[in-house]
Each structure stands twice: as C-alpha cells, then as structure tokens.
C-alpha cells in the first residue's frame with residue numbers, strides 16, 4: 001500500500017518535514033509538495049530528489065496539485081504566516097484561518113479520507129478550524145500541539161542530567177503557547193520521580209525555558225523549523241506504523257469542545273484515545289486556564 005504524504009505550505013517548516021522524512025527510514029513512499037509559490041516547490045522537489053542516492057530508502061518526491069490529495073494517507077498543513085520576533089502565536093489567528101479554510105475547501109473536492117496533520121499556528125485553534133470546517137471525524141484531525149514543547153523539555157533535562165532524553169518521561173500539556181505547563185507530578189527519569197534528580201526551582205526554570213524557546217530561537221534566526229520537522233516525522237511514524245504511541249498532540253477534548261495538547265494515543269486511525277494521567281489540583285487549574293484561553297480565541301473566529 002502506498003503511504004503518500006502531501007505537504008501543503010512548503011516554507012521553512014514544510015520543507016524541514018520533507019527533508020527529515022527523506023533522511024529517516026519511514027514507511028512514506030511518496031512526498032507531494034504544494035504551495036502557492038508553484039515555481040519554488042518545483043525547485044524544492046528537484047533539490048530533494050538530488051539527494052535521493054544517499055537516502056536510507058526509496059521515496060518519490062514531486063511538486064503536485066490538489067488532485068494528489070485524493071489517495072494521500074496524511075495531509076500536513078504548514079501553510080500560513082509564522083510568528084515574527086516577539087509576536088505571540090495567537091496574533092496569527094485571522095490570517096491563518098482564511099488560508100487554512102481555502103486549503104480545506106480544495107482538499108475536500110478531492111474526496112480525501114486520510115488524516116489532517118495541522119502545524120499552522122496558533123495550532124490548537126487552527127486544528128479546531130480544520131475539523132469544524134471539514135467535518136472530518138475528530139480523531140482524524142490532529143494538531144502538533146505540545147509535541148515539540150515536550151521534545152524541547154526532554155532534551156533540556158536529558159542534557160542537564162547527562163541522561164538520554166528518551167529516558168526522560170515528562171510532558172508539556174495545554175495550549176502550544178504561553179499558557180502551556182508541565183505536570184511535574186507525572187515526570188520521571190527512568191522509573192524514578194524527577195524530584196529525586198532535580199529541585200523544584202530547577203524544574204520551573206526548564207518549564208520557563210521551554211515556554212520561551214520559540215521566542216528565543218526566532219530572535220536569533222527568524223524562525224523555528226528543524227525541531228518541528230522531526231516532531232512531524234515522529235507523528236507520521238506513529239500513524240503509518242499503527243503504533244498506538246502516546247504523544248502530546250493537539251487532540252479533541254470533548255468536555256470543553258477544544259483541541260489542545262494532551263497525552264493522546266496515535267495510530268493509523270489518528271487519535272484513538274487519551275492516555276490516563278492524574279493531575280494535582282494545581283495542575284488541573286493550569287490545564288483549565290489553558291483550555292479557556294484556546295476557547296476564547298475560538299469564539300473570536
């Protein structure tokens with residue numbers, strides 16, 4: 001069976017995803033690039049194809065059109081404006097809502113029935129827009145949520161402790177934005193509580209560093225894209241390998257009618273459920289506050 005990924009919006013993020021897919025052995029057989037700048041994506045496809053002799057697997061890469069969406073497994077929406085220096089993600093809402101609705105209109109004409117993977121910021125709100133507008137099953141619309149923020153946190157702690165970040169078990173939850181938080185009561189190094197390794201003050205510093213990471217990178221190089229590109233490959237693998245992996249993607253929260261970063265179980269069908277997590281009262285309050293912020297933005301649409 002073909003595993004086709006269509007990337008719509010081939011700027012920094014879309015192309016980092018494509019490049020990361022090419023350099024890892026995945027099940028992806030076809031990568032289709034779509035952008036309003038049609039000439040540039042032809043160039044991008046050529047450039048990627050030139051590296052194929054050194055890739056770990058065989059992949060077809062081409063610049064495409066919306067008709068390519070019909071038999072795609074995943075459509076990844078990376079189109080739209082990105083944050084400028086000091087700009088909040090929530091600021092992008094109206095311009096990106098318009099762009100994404102236009103894209104969904106075109107995709108729906110193709111009878112696409114795979115999974116929408118949404119990256120465009122503010123990602124929780126835009127994921128809600130994609131589901132609401134497409135009327136796709138809720139689990140088949142997934143936002144990247146706090147997957148990248150969780151990776152950033154695991155990296156920072158792993159580096160500090162000289163422990164493989166794969167053995168740092170902790171999540172960033174809530175909005176992919178300023179109200180995100182870390183439920184430290186659920187954080188482990190190997191099988192030990194994180195407090196056995198680090199004091200609370202230090203943990204809070206890591207949380208702040210993760211929250212500010214995008215601002216700090218954008219201030220220095222104008223955009224963030226490699227980390228999200230690799231996060232997208234991780235989500236793609238969870239889908240195409242039917243892994244039932246727990247990832248903090250932005251998934252639908254029925255109780256509050258929002259999409260938000262929660263530990264979600266991801267397989268070939270999309271998000272099929274939530275992992276159990278018990279939060280302290282303070283953590284519940286933080287989660288609810290984050291929900292309120294996303295919800296308020298949705299009502300403004």
Ligand code: NAD
Nearest residue numbers: 009010011012013035036079080081082083119120121228
């Ligand atoms: P970019 O400006 O480099 O690329 C955006 C691309 O979208 C451009 O190539 C543009 O031509 C294209 N585009 C615009 N309108 C389009 C349309 N209607 N149809 C098709 N293509 C269209 O921006 P970027 O740095 O790649 O960021 C893309 C988005 O991803 C932004 O919203 C950014 O904030 C977001 N982002 C999200 C995360 C996350 O964790 N969710 C991380 C980084 C960036």
